[in-house]
Amino acid sequence: MFLKEYFSTVFKSIGSLLKGMRLTGYYFTHPKEIVTEQYPDNRATLKMADRFRGEVIMPHDELNEHRCTGCQACEIACPNGSIKIITQQELQPDGKKKKRIDTWVYHLDLCTMCNLCIEACPTTAIVMGQNFEHSVFDKKQLKKILNKPGSKLKDGVE
Amino acid sequence: MSLLGEDVMTEDGEFVINMGPQHPSTHGVLHLKVWLDGEIIKKVQPHLGYIHRSIEKMSENLSYRNFIFATSRMDYLSAHMNNEACALTVEKGLAVEVPARAKVIRTLMAELTRLSSHQLWWGCTGLDLGAVTPFFYAFREREAINGIMEETCGARLTQNYMVPGGVMFDLHPNFQARTKEVIKQIKDKFDEYDQLLTGNVIFEQRTKGVGYISKEDAVSWGCTGPMARASGVSCDIRKLFPYSAYDQVKFEEILDTGGDCYARYMVRMAEMKQSVSIIEQLIDTIPEGEFQAKTKAVIKLPKGEFYQRVETARGELGVYIVSDGAASPYRVKYRSPNFSNLSALPHMSKGAKIGDLVAIMATIDLVIPDVDR
Structure with a gap:
């Protein structure tokens, strides 16, 4: 009686194993249904989603002008302190002094890509970039200055 | 020694x-x-304590808009539900009415997250019990859901899509078509799941009668989610205390009386089908309109205590906020499902074999960052 049960269990297990194997066999013989992506070989064709959050970037136009007024709303909105904006008083042509950004420091190593700074920005000076390959050999390189050298505020952005 | x-x-x-x-x-x-x-x-x-990041303490220094992002890192497989719980609590304090569109979007996202979470669990359970193949098949469907998340929310795992008053962005134009396609694909693959694991004799012998917990014990240990429902405890927050758009949809609360690993497995498998049905009911009737209610730039909750619970993929998550009227919470407490579910592990595994401990842990579906927070 015990032996009978034992052997029936053995055959049942083999049967259920074969049932599973049939499925793997199906995919083995139908390679077109395999969905694996060959990263990094497909780098040339790889396109991230429009809203993908890879890093914070500050777009500059062809005149090397950005839209950041230095209001520091993003710095307040950032939960991790990964944004540090250093401002200075700049003399304007009309003789008045106005607050302008000196350096826009972005600590990529602290950033969690939560998008709260982008939401907070009143002038859409910063956006999320698509680049996600951030590995570097020295972590000092993860501290970035987003405003380009010599750049200035676009006219009409207040 | x-x-x-x-x-x-x-x-x-x-x-x-x-x-x-x-x-x-x-x-x-x-x-x-x-x-x-x-x-x-x-x-x-x-x-415990190896991955304690003091999210609760950290929240005391963050504003009501900012503290939500950290909850994605608690139970990272149900990030949407965690964010939603926080957003709902803040909305409760502010007495803001969330637009109908945002409610439906939240429910859709939560159910997609539940599907992807249960798929990961299914793969990992197979892996823990010695079957490597299910892991790859589970990740195939999970990848499709992650793709939808990436398109609409901008991230795959830690989305931070819920904000007080609604959701951060509107749905992506492709969302409806793509979700329908993925749901259809997933529905076809449920048979494959059963073929690979459910009926397997080895799998059944390793899970049936293993890690039994009775209804009374499940209640007294504070178990929630699929784990308690497998012991026959009716505890689905979506059904009992509906939030977001769960009062607009018809779905069943899956209950089982087995109380063992196999019952927990079957409950989760059936829950996936319920999630699919909820998404199917909502996907064609997303109301038009605003996706975010207007809130002040600096949110200040009135003095008092606010509590809101939601059903995550693993059980009941409660968010308790004490406010003293300032711009950041005075105290935040998370009642995490995994901590309570883990507390029943010593009771369940007493007298079991060492190999069964792995099976028991797999079917509790632990996410350790949620235990420690």
């Missing part, structure tokens, strides 16, 4: 081993101290 301050062999001849914190089947940095008599487990003691 001593190991962590105690002898390897106790006076009664029990052998003490440490499972984890780097054991692959503990799914994270959980450390279990196991007292063994031969192969029989005499006692299990979970040691």
Whole structure:
């Protein structure tokens, strides 16, 4: 009686194993249904989603002008302190002094890509970039200055 | 010879081993101290704290808009539900009415997250019990859901899509078409799941009758989610205390009376089908309109205490905020499902074999960052 049960269990297990194997066999013989992506070989064709959050970037136009007024709303909105904006008083042509950004420091190593700074920005000076390959050999390189050298505020952005 | 301050062999001849914190089947940095008599487990003691990031304390220094992002890192597989719980609590305090569109979007996203979470669990359960193949098949469907998340929310895992008053962006134009396609694909693949694992004799023998917990014990240990429902405890927050758009949809609360690993497995498999049905009911009737209610730039909750609970993929998550009227919470407390579910592990695994401990842990579906927070 015990032996009978034992052997029936053995055959049942083999049967259920074969049932599973049939499925793997199906995919083995139908390679077109395999969905694996060959990263990094497909780098040339790889396109991230429009809203993908890879890093914070500050777009500059062809005149090397950005839209950041230095209001520091993003710095307040950032939960991790990964944004540090250093401002200075700049003399304007009309003789008045106005607050302008000196350096826009972005600590990529602290950033969690939560998008709260982008939401907070009143002038859409910063956006999320698509680049996600951030590995570097020295972590000092993860501290970035987003405003380009010599750049200035676009006219009409207040 | 001593190991962590105690002898390897106790006076009664029990052998003490440490499972984890780097054991692959503990799914994270959980450390279990196991007292063994031969192969029989005499006692299990979970040691926590290896991934404690003090999210609760951190929230006290963050504004009501900012503290939500950190909850994605608690139970990272149900990030949407965690964010939603926080957003709902803040909305409760502000007495803001969330637009109908945002409610439906939240429900859709939560159910997609539940699907992807249960798929990961299904793959990992197979992996823990020695079947490597299910893992790849589970990730195939999970990948499709992650693609939808990436398109609409901008991230795959830690989305931070819920904000007080609604959702961060509107749905992506492709969302409806793509979700319908994925749901259709997933529905076809449920048969494959059953073919691979459910009916397998080896799998059934390793899970049936293993890790039994009775209805009374499940209640007294504070178990929630699929784990308690497998013991027959009706505890689905979506059904009992509907939030977001769950009062607009018809779905069943899956209950099982087995109380063992196999019952927990079957409950989760059936829940996936319920999630699919909820998404199908909502996907064609997303109301038009605003996706975010207007809130002040600096949110200040009135003085008082606010509590909101939601059903995550693993059970009941409660968010408790004490406010003193300032711009950041005075105290935040998370009632996490995994912590309570883990507390029942020593009770469930007493008298089981050492190999069954892995099966029990797999079907509790632990996410360790949620235990420690």
